[in-house]
Amino acid sequence: MLSIDNFSLQLKGSDGRILPVLENVSLRLDKGSCLGIAGESGSGKSVLAMSIAALLPTGAVHSRSGKIEFDGCEILAASEAELQKLRGRKVGFVFQEPMTAMNPLMTLYEQIVETVYAHYPASSRADADKRVMLALARAGFKDPEKFLESYPHQLSGGMRQRAMIAMALVLEPALIIADEPTTAIDAALQVQLLSGLRRQIEQEHHSMIFISHDLGVIRAVSDRLAVFYAGCLVESGATRSILESPAHPYTADLVAALPRLVEERKLPVPIAGTLPSPERKPVGCVYSDRCRHARAECHKARPETQTLAESRQVRCLFPLFGGHI
Amino acid sequence: MNKVQGPDKVLEVSALSRSFSVEKSLLHGAVDRLRGVTPQSLRALHEVSFSIDRGETLGLLGESGSGKSTLARVLMGIYEPDSGSAKLCGKDIFGQTGNERLAVLRNMQMVFQDPFGSLDPRMTVRQIISEPLKIHGLMPAKEVDSFLVKALTDVGLEAGALDLYPSEFSGGQRQRIGICRSLMLNPALLIADEAVSALDVSVQAQILELLIRLRSQRNLAMLFISHDVAVVRQISDRIILLYRGNLVEELPADKLLSHGCHPYTRHLLEAALFLREGKCLPETAPTVSLAASGMGAGCCYLSVCPKAGKECQQRPLLHEIAAGHRVACHFAGK
Numbered sequence: 176m177l178s179i180d181n182f183s184l185q186l187k188g189s190d191g192r193i194l195p196v197l198e199n200v201s202l203r204l205d206k207g208s209c210l211g212i213a214g215e216s217g218s219g220k221s222v223l224a225m226s227i228a229a230l231l232p233t234g235a236v237h238s239r240s241g242k243i244e245f246d247g248c249e250i251l252a253a254s255e256a257e258l259q260k261l262r263g264r265k266v267g268f269v270f271q272e273p274m275t276a277m278n279p280l281m282t283l284y285e286q287i288v289e290t291v292y293a294h295y296p297a298s299s300r301a302d303a304d305k306r307v308m309l310a311l312a313r314a315g316f317k318d319p320e321k322f323l324e325s326y327p328h329q330l331s332g333g334m335r336q337r338a339m340i341a342m343a344l345v346l347e348p349a350l351i352i353a354d355e356p357t358t359a360i361d362a363a364l365q366v367q368l369l370s371g372l373r374r375q376i377e378q379e380h381h382s383m384i385f386i387s388h389d390l391g392v393i394r395a396v397s398d399r400l401a402v403f404y405a406g407c408l409v410e411s412g413a414t415r416s417i418l419e420s421p422a423h424p425y426t427a428d429l430v431a432a433l434p435r436l437v438e439e440r441k442l443p444v445p446i447a448g449t450l451p452s453p454e455r456k457p458v459g460c461v462y463s464d465r466c467r468h469a470r471a472e473c474h475k476a477r478p479e480t481q482t483l484a485e486s487r488q489v490r491c492l493f494p495l496f497g498g499h500i
Numbered sequence: 501m502n503k504v505q506g507p508d509k510v511l512e513v514s515a516l517s518r519s520f521s522v523e524k525s526l527l528h529g530a531v532d533r534l535r536g537v538t539p540q541s542l543r544a545l546h547e548v549s550f551s552i553d554r555g556e557t558l559g560l561l562g563e564s565g566s567g568k569s570t571l572a573r574v575l576m577g578i579y580e581p582d583s584g585s586a587k588l589c590g591k592d593i594f595g596q597t598g599n600e601r602l603a604v605l606r607n608m609q610m611v612f613q614d615p616f617g618s619l620d621p622r623m624t625v626r627q628i629i630s631e632p633l634k635i636h637g638l639m640p641a642k643e644v645d646s647f648l649v650k651a652l653t654d655v656g657l658e659a660g661a662l663d664l665y666p667s668e669f670s671g672g673q674r675q676r677i678g679i680c681r682s683l684m685l686n687p688a689l690l691i692a693d694e695a696v697s698a699l700d701v702s703v704q705a706q707i708l709e710l711l712i713r714l715r716s717q718r719n720l721a722m723l724f725i726s727h728d729v730a731v732v733r734q735i736s737d738r739i740i741l742l743y744r745g746n747l748v749e750e751l752p753a754d755k756l757l758s759h760g761c762h763p764y765t766r767h768l769l770e771a772a773l774f775l776r777e778g779k780c781l782p783e784t785a786p787t788v789s790l791a792a793s794g795m796g797a798g799c800c801y802l803s804v805c806p807k808a809g810k811e812c813q814q815r816p817l818l819h820e821i822a823a824g825h826r827v828a829c830h831f832a833g834k
Binding site for chain 2: 433445
């Protein structure tokens with residue numbers, strides 16, 4: 176359904192510097208499944224999502240290489256017209272900030288129906304209305320009629336987030352890309368939104384890419400997990416398997432940094448140091464300067480991706496989880 | 501490190517209430533008044549009482565709209581309360597003006613959620629962290645620099661940071677600057693309003709570690725406000741839970757998982773256990789009602805409570821069911 180092969184991306188910095196933001200990323204997403212993408216801010220996870228729908232401004236891109244294929248379409252080679260057909264109709268985006276992603280001067284109805292008319296200008300009012308109501312119901316609005324004429328500022332944070340989801344669902348895209356859709360929402364509401372999204376992909380056999388820095392949230396929705404660090408895909412595989420026994424030291428540190436809710440009180444363990452900026456990445460493994468397990472070899476060159484048991488992949492010379500095949 | 505001395509109760513809040521009128525356009529408001537319709541109001545805080553001891557961290561949990569931030573703002577004097585009182589180190593916070601108010605508030609400082617929005621982008625770190633000293637007229641005449649550098653190193657920043665601007669720092673470092681600023685006056689109480697919510701998990705842990713270290717070094721009392729159950733439980737000694745402006749439960753942090761018993765507390769815990777520990781959700785979990793329902797005379801949780809019965813038409817009072825454990829639910833402890 177979606178396959179990314181050896182994709183690298185360099186962006187132009189504001190002062191002409193060239194920033195390598197993604198390095199040799201290879202990923203696959205099957206129909207009807209959900210891929211979680213985890214990483215800190217600055218790890219390249221959102222840039223990858225934008226690249227899949229070719230949403231990055233062309234002026235900002237220095238070079239792209241590799242291959243992104245979605246539903247038979249070669250994204251990097253596609254024309255703008257082909258991409259326009261893709262966005263909204265085949266790929267739906269749920270953005271992080273509903274307050275900035277929604278137009279404050281349009282009602283909820285207008286925001287959602289806009290996508291319908293953009294792709295199907297000849298649709299009848301009744302048909303468009305039907306789609307809008309269905310999307311709102313799927314996004315978890317109990318009585319959508321009440322809110323159709325509301326402006327974004329009249330909706331609560333949770334409702335705005337649902338409205339964003341409805342906008343992404345309205346044309347029933349085969350792929351939904353959700354970029355941190357539940358950050359800054361309280362747990363109870365998060366659970367409702369997440370289980371709603373999860374149900375959506377299960378019932379309709381849609382696929383989803385779910386981006387978050389919170390591994391707990393990712394565990395709740397995704398089947399497979401890809402962990403990003405400083406523009407590199409450091410580990411991928413089945414979500415449960417990775418969280419139970421992380422192979423890359425970065426994944427292990429990320430799991431330990433997660434606040435726990437268990438009987439015994441144990442403070443989360445911080446990761447020392449900070450994420451390197453794209454131009455100051457170490458020569459060796461991208462995590463080598465912060466890694467507690469790093470040896471001399473780790474500082475020499477980027478490790479190749481190796482495959483472990485359970486079809487897990489890791490970009491580390493000395494993975495913590497064994498089972499080489 | 502100079503520890504703050506004084507009475508044992510750093511903060512005592514009693515029956516604090518604050519409501520907001522629900523905004524209407526000037527015209528609609530005027531028409532309503534002519535018709536004799538009383539303007540609608542939203543009760544953001546409803547007779548909330550609690551206290552914090554010296555060196556103690558009180559966690560404040562609640563969903564968005566529960567009144568968490570309103571409480572912090574009322575305490576800081578950003579909003580006036582409708583009724584109720586609060587004492588900081590034995591002195592009344594409300595009803596003071598000018599220099600007296602400034603002197604009281606010196607003992608209470610705030611760390612904000614947004615590490616980008618809460619620092620003036622056009623001020624250097626030197627200006628940012630010395631501003632509280634200037635306002636309170638406490639700028640040391642000599643060796644200002646060594647004083648500021650010491651404050652910075654206390655929060656894990658280097659001396660070189662003094663003449664840089666906020667934009668030159670990462671989110672975690674900016675939060676350290678915010679914490680440094682809040683500690684400049686050596687307050688007895690720190691109010692941290694979602695101080696780690698905007699940060700990445702790995703950085704979150706760094707800031708939590710810093711807050712815990714500073715707390716024990718300075719015997720600092722802290723009101724730690726967050727919607728994240730796991731974080732609040734890890735850092736707090738005691739926890740209070742707010743639901744739509746009402747204090748529904750208060751208990752020691754150690755007892756939250758095992759003894760938390762208000763239906764709202766259980767609901768929050770189940771959601772948090774699902775997200776943090778991958779535990780299954782029970783089928784009976786109530787759905788959150790998004791529309792703000794009217795505030796009747798009954799229990800604030802009535803409209804969504806799975807346990808609701810006849811007695812819930814009357815507002816339950818906060819009553820003690822075990823040492824240090826108070827609940828506002830008719831069914832608690834029965």
